[in-house]
Amino acid sequence: MKKGNLKHIVREHIEEKSLSDNQLNSLMALQKKQNKKSIMQTRWVAVAAVLLLAVSNVFYFGSSSNLKLDQRIGSEVAKNHINLKPLEIQTSSIREIGQFLTELDFVPVESSLLKGSTKSLIGGRYCSIQGVTAAQLRLKDRKSGQIQSLYQTVYDEKKFPGLPLLKENQKPVTVYSKGLAVDIWVEKGILFALTHDINK
Amino acid sequence: MFDKDDLQLLYRYAYSLTCDEHDGYDLLQTALEKFIKLDIEVNQPVAYMKKIIYNRFIDDCRHKKIIQFENFEESDLPADFDVQTLEDLLVNENMAEKILQFLEPDEREIIYCWAIEGFSTSEIAIKLDKPKGTVLSKIYRMRKRLSKQFSKDSNMTGEIEL
Numbered sequence: 001m002k003k004g005n006l007k008h009i010v011r012e013h014i015e016e017k018s019l020s021d022n023q024l025n026s027l028m029a030l031q032k033k034q035n036k037k038s039i040m041q042t043r044w045v046a047v048a049a050v051l052l053l054a055v056s057n058v059f060y061f062g063s064s065s066n067l068k069l070d071q072r073i074g075s076e077v078a079k080n081h082i083n084l085k086p087l088e089i090q091t092s093s094i095r096e097i098g099q100f101l102t103e104l105d106f107v108p109v110e111s112s113l114l115k116g117s118t119k120s121l122i123g124g125r126y127c128s129i130q131g132v133t134a135a136q137l138r139l140k141d142r143k144s145g146q147i148q149s150l151y152q153t154v155y156d157e158k159k160f161p162g163l164p165l166l167k168e169n170q171k172p173v174t175v176y177s178k179g180l181a182v183d184i185w186v187e188k189g190i191l192f193a194l195t196h197d198i199n200k
Numbered sequence: 201m202f203d204k205d206d207l208q209l210l211y212r213y214a215y216s217l218t219c220d221e222h223d224g225y226d227l228l229q230t231a232l233e234k235f236i237k238l239d240i241e242v243n244q245p246v247a248y249m250k251k252i253i254y255n256r257f258i259d260d261c262r263h264k265k266i267i268q269f270e271n272f273e274e275s276d277l278p279a280d281f282d283v284q285t286l287e288d289l290l291v292n293e294n295m296a297e298k299i300l301q302f303l304e305p306d307e308r309e310i311i312y313c314w315a316i317e318g319f320s321t322s323e324i325a326i327k328l329d330k331p332k333g334t335v336l337s338k339i340y341r342m343r344k345r346l347s348k349q350f351s352k353d354s355n356m357t358g359e360i361e362l
């Protein structure tokens with residue numbers, strides 16, 4: 001009988017063990033099933049959160065109507081950015097984010113203002129701006145390593161009046177909140193809000 | 201989500217603990233269900249899953265009362281004793297399964313860390329969250345038991361040379 005050292009024999013024995021195709025498929029299916037369930041739960045939580053926010057806004061805006069819209073957006077966006085909640089999808093593809101965040105009633109798009117920049121997309125999650133469902137995209141600057149949030153939601157002129165329109169050659173407005181700067185503009189039918197360091 | 205390679209790796213780990221293909225699969229499936237249910241983001245999901253598998257395995261063993269918890273004396277340990285001394289053991293090729301079955305569950309974890317992951321004694325101690333002396337004592341006893349058992353049964357099951 002051929003002999004070998006214990007380590008070699010044990011390693012060979014363990015490494016020759018493998019799941020059958022049926023077992024593998026069963027475990028993969030288990031993960032997919034639970035993943036879908038989890039996404040559905042997340043969506044319900046997101047929908048509930050949006051509804052709650054919408055109700056609270058009725059009261060909130062009554063008392064804060066003296067705040068300008070851009071300042072309110074900037075404040076909300078800065079607060080969300082600081083929280084930096086976990087991403088629901090991690091990808092560098094904006095198309096994949098659009099396919100994953102199926103509850104959005106718009107398609108996330110790239111802004112012409114960010115083309116050729118050093119920022120890389122790293123993922124996204126659901127959020128809301130002023131009670132409207134939105135996408136929160138997370139960007140990372142390849143040079144500085146700075147993490148930024150880019151918010152996108154459907155632009156409704158009645159809900160978001162007076163914001164700068166890129167197609168009319170208006171420049172983004174910058175507001176400041178919680179130690180951050182937030183650029184806000186409208187482009188391609190989408191309201192954008194981008195956080196960045198004040199020292200940019 | 202774990203891909204197929206991850207699942208194979210985790211299965212081998214579960215097998216190395218249970219020493220049974222069916223039990224290994226059950227253990228992996230149970231641990232995977234728990235991991236999914238936890239719904240948390242972790243930096244090293246495979247390592248985290250191994251922890252779940254191990255804890256679940258130990259819980260099962262305790263439930264079945266198949267683990268004997270012993271106090272280890274370090275006084276009879278040679279000063280230069282180390283996990284690498286297990287390398288000296290020579291065994292017949294068909295002995296692996298019998299050896300794994302002979303070992304205590306927590307000894308199998310040490311064997312896995314040493315043979316598959318290539319850990320040193322210190323790394324095994326960190327991984328198992330045990331003092332290095334305790335791990336060394338366990339290895340020392342394991343080596344003695346293996347030597348005694350398989351030398352004695354060499355005519356039937358193979359042999360171990362020291």
